[in-house]
Amino acid sequence: MKITTLTLIAALSLGVSSAFAVETYTLDQLLALSQTSNKGVVAAQAGVDAASAAIVSAGAYPNPQVEMMYGRLRGRQAGVQEGSAPSFSLTQRFDYPQQRALRQEMAERGLDASQAGLHAFYADLASRIKTNYYGVLRRESELAAAREDLAMMKQIHSRARLRVEVGEAPRYELIKAETELLTAQKNLQSAEYRVNQAKAALRQQVGGVLPPEFALTGTLSNTVALPDLAVMRQSLASQNAELVQRRMELERANLSVDYQRSLRLPEVAVRATTTREPDNNVSQVGLVLTIPLWDRRRGPVNEAVAQSVQARNAYEAREFELGQELESAYRQLEITQAQVSALESGIVREAESALAVAEAAYRFGERGILDFIDAQRVLRNARNELIAAQYEQQMAAIQIERLLSMVPATGAPLSGQNPAGIAATSNEPKQP
Numbered sequence: 001m002k003i004t005t006l007t008l009i010a011a012l013s014l015g016v017s018s019a020f021a022v023e024t025y026t027l028d029q030l031l032a033l034s035q036t037s038n039k040g041v042v043a044a045q046a047g048v049d050a051a052s053a054a055i056v057s058a059g060a061y062p063n064p065q066v067e068m069m070y071g072r073l074r075g076r077q078a079g080v081q082e083g084s085a086p087s088f089s090l091t092q093r094f095d096y097p098q099q100r101a102l103r104q105e106m107a108e109r110g111l112d113a114s115q116a117g118l119h120a121f122y123a124d125l126a127s128r129i130k131t132n133y134y135g136v137l138r139r140e141s142e143l144a145a146a147r148e149d150l151a152m153m154k155q156i157h158s159r160a161r162l163r164v165e166v167g168e169a170p171r172y173e174l175i176k177a178e179t180e181l182l183t184a185q186k187n188l189q190s191a192e193y194r195v196n197q198a199k200a201a202l203r204q205q206v207g208g209v210l211p212p213e214f215a216l217t218g219t220l221s222n223t224v225a226l227p228d229l230a231v232m233r234q235s236l237a238s239q240n241a242e243l244v245q246r247r248m249e250l251e252r253a254n255l256s257v258d259y260q261r262s263l264r265l266p267e268v269a270v271r272a273t274t275t276r277e278p279d280n281n282v283s284q285v286g287l288v289l290t291i292p293l294w295d296r297r298r299g300p301v302n303e304a305v306a307q308s309v310q311a312r313n314a315y316e317a318r319e320f321e322l323g324q325e326l327e328s329a330y331r332q333l334e335i336t337q338a339q340v341s342a343l344e345s346g347i348v349r350e351a352e353s354a355l356a357v358a359e360a361a362y363r364f365g366e367r368g369i370l371d372f373i374d375a376q377r378v379l380r381n382a383r384n385e386l387i388a389a390q391y392e393q394q395m396a397a398i399q400i401e402r403l404l405s406m407v408p409a410t411g412a413p414l415s416g417q418n419p420a421g422i423a424a425t426s427n428e429p430k431q432p
Contacts, residue, residue, distance in 0.1 A: 024215045027133050030206055034129055035122070037207030044121040051107070051114035058107035059100070065091040073277055083278030091288065093269040102259040106252050113248035119405060120241035125205070127402040131395065132202035137220050138391040139198045143191040145383050146184070152376060153177070153184040159362075160369055173369040180373055220390040224337070224397040229330050232404065233323060240322055241405035246315040253308040260304045266291050326403050333396035339389040348386055351379040 025033075035041055066089070073085040160177035163169040203210045237243055267290035275282040358375035361367035 037209040051111040055107040058103040087275040089273040109252035116245035123405040146188040146191040329399040336393035343386040
């Protein structure tokens with residue numbers, strides 16, 4: 001009976017632990033989920049569908065116009081037969097081949113711009129998800145450091161209390177240790193709140209398919225290969241989806257100028273009419289010309305020219321701005337890589353060694369608690385600086401990927417190639 005009870009308790013505890021198991025996600029899984037659950041993707045895709053429908057509209061032929069008139073014929077002289085005199089007419093307007101081709105080219109440029117806009121949305125969504133993903137990893141690293149600080153402060157507090165009780169140290173050391181312990185507890189609580197806040201922001205970007213409670217796999221210490229700035233500058237105009245979209249809009253605006261000028265030509269339509277009189281049938285066929293005598297479309301043409309100039313200037317200005325943003329992100333990546341290297345190889349290790357020396361000196365009574373706490377505080381600050389530098393390094397790499405419009409979850413740019421040579425960051429911890 002005792003074995004059966006223990007078995008039942010173990011089974012119940014196993015069931016409870018499995019019921020509260022938290023699902024773990026990688027960065028690639030989050031990117032894949034966002035493409036199916038984010039409502040902005042559906043809206044952006046609808047814009048592409050609308051642009052595709054505009055091509056069909058641009059290639060449609062004009063509809064014929066049918067007129068039916070009914071009347072009566074009454075003679076004013078004797079001998080004229082009276083009766084109903086209905087008439088029927090059919091008018092078919094024709095397009096000039098040049099106008100039709102321009103409309104179709106404008107619609108095709110609109111589709112290209114919409115597709116580039118969809119690609120830009122994918123790249124921006126991937127950038128936001130990666131930013132929040134590494135934001136969660138940063139907050140979790142800070143939480144782990146806060147827990148380590150709290151455990152160390154508990155040891156310091158218990159050691160200080162023991163030394164005060166046996167009379168080896170003044171009571172001031174215990175008061176100082178209690179103050180630092182309360183500060184560590186407060187920092188731990190704040191770190192937990194920041195982790196929950198970062199996870200909520202990540203869930204907002206991915207969509208409702210991500211459960212409220214989840215865990216992430218990955219590390220902030222992923223190495224980022226430094227790309228070549230000259231190569232990235234050369235490929236920026238062809239790889240950045242926003243520039244591609246603006247270039248397609250510029251071409252569409254130029255085509256619009258030609259289309260508005262082509263509308264100055266007279267409109268041509270064929271008209272066929274038949275009239276049935278009581279004693280006669282009258283049939284007529286002719287042409288209908290709309291002569292641009294008073295309206296030479298000066299206003300629409302000037303408006304299209306102004307829009308073309310505006311699109312060109314906007315494209316050139318944005319191209320310059322993106323070039324500066326790319327260089328700024330590149331320099332930021334260089335700075336953060338130098339900071340991470342300095343912190344990992346020197347500052348953090350020196351702080352750890354100083355803490356070990358201060359702990360040993362405090363244990364043997366050679367130093368006071370203030371030296372121990374100061375060494376611990378120096379290590380805490382150096383470790384937090386390392387976490388922040390690793391996070392900023394990932395942010396600089398994400399900014400470069402966004403400027404090159406990397407395809408989500410694959411790391412490929414707009415053309416399907418990677419001319420910049422930037423290495424995709426790994427989501428797995430580095431092997432020692």
